[in-house]
Amino acid sequence: MAEPRPLFIPVILGTVRKGRRSAFAAQAVLEHVRARAGVETELIDIATLGLAVDDEGVRTKTAAFSEKMARADALVVVTPEYNRGYPGSLKHALDSCLEEYVHKAVGIVGVSAGPWGGTRVIEGLLPVMRELGLVTIFWDVNFTHAFKIFDAEGKLLDPAYGPRIEKFLSELVWMATTLRHGRESVALERV
Amino acid sequence: MSKAETMICPKCGAVMNCHAEKPVDPASAEEARTAEHGVGILEETHCCPRCGAVASRRVTG
Numbered sequence: 646m647a648e649p650r651p652l653f654i655p656v657i658l659g660t661v662r663k664g665r666r667s668a669f670a671a672q673a674v675l676e677h678v679r680a681r682a683g684v685e686t687e688l689i690d691i692a693t694l695g696l697a698v699d700d701e702g703v704r705t706k707t708a709a710f711s712e713k714m715a716r717a718d719a720l721v722v723v724t725p726e727y728n729r730g731y732p733g734s735l736k737h738a739l740d741s742c743l744e745e746y747v748h749k750a751v752g753i754v755g756v757s758a759g760p761w762g763g764t765r766v767i768e769g770l771l772p773v774m775r776e777l778g779l780v781t782i783f784w785d786v787n788f789t790h791a792f793k794i795f796d797a798e799g800k801l802l803d804p805a806y807g808p809r810i811e812k813f814l815s816e817l818v819w820m821a822t823t824l825r826h827g828r829e830s831v832a833l834e835r836v
Numbered sequence: 837m838s839k840a841e842t843m844i845c846p847k848c849g850a851v852m853n854c855h856a857e858k859p860v861d862p863a864s865a866e867e868a869r870t871a872e873h874g875v876g877i878l879e880e881t882h883c884c885p886r887c888g889a890v891a892s893r894r895v896t897g
Contacts, residue, residue, distance in 0.1 A: 747881040748881070748883075778881070825888070828855045828883035829853055830853060831853070832854060832855070833855050833880075
């Protein structure tokens with residue numbers, strides 16, 4: 646029997662702001678994803694996508710991002726909370742694809758300078774994910790006090806995050822595995 | 837495309853599995869005019885069981 650294809654779970658860094666602490670959070674999660682057997686990953690920085698900003702939606706699609714989303718079995722979306730919402734640049738990037746996402750898993754990592762760790766931005770993103778066809782999980786990761794929990798090089802100082810990230814990834818991998826089976830093998834009853 | 841037609845994987849040639857029909861926005865005024873009023877414009881999404889490729893197309897009929 647052929648070896649199953651590894652899951653591909655990229656980590657999307659969802660802000661282009663200079664000095665973004667979310668980059669540290671994304672790196673911390675990425676290291677945990679990389680350590681998982683049977684999972685391939687990479688960091689996708691939306692600042693590097695080169696999306697057009699004079700149009701919206703799938704007309705801004707780029708081949709490189711589309712191919713990665715099509716290959717993905719699940720996404721980790723790392724989002725800061727700006728004025729209680731998600732960055733417009735993240736929404737712009739996500740909106741550039743659609744068919745690539747359908748019936749794939751997504752886990753959301755919130756980042757904030759305060760004590761809530763992006764809980765409000767995560768709530769705001771859930772209906773967006775649903776409309777994109779993504780399937781959300783119930784575990785999130787909430788990076789609170791983003792200017793205190795990383796050192797100057799981006800090292801995560803609080804060891805309590807490790808088990809939380811692992812719980813989050815365990816559910817995400819389960820969902821990704823299950824949805825891959827469904828996408829590939831369970832036919833929709835079309836009426 | 838008709839619902840009865842299977843989709844062939846553009847990457848490896850295997851028969852794909854249709855796993856979703858999603859309501860989507862019209863891509864043009866013409867498409868909006870011709871949309872069925874009951875369910876709107878649907879796009880079906882297919883996945884290749886051999887290589888995992890994704891493809892989609894509008895549903896008609």
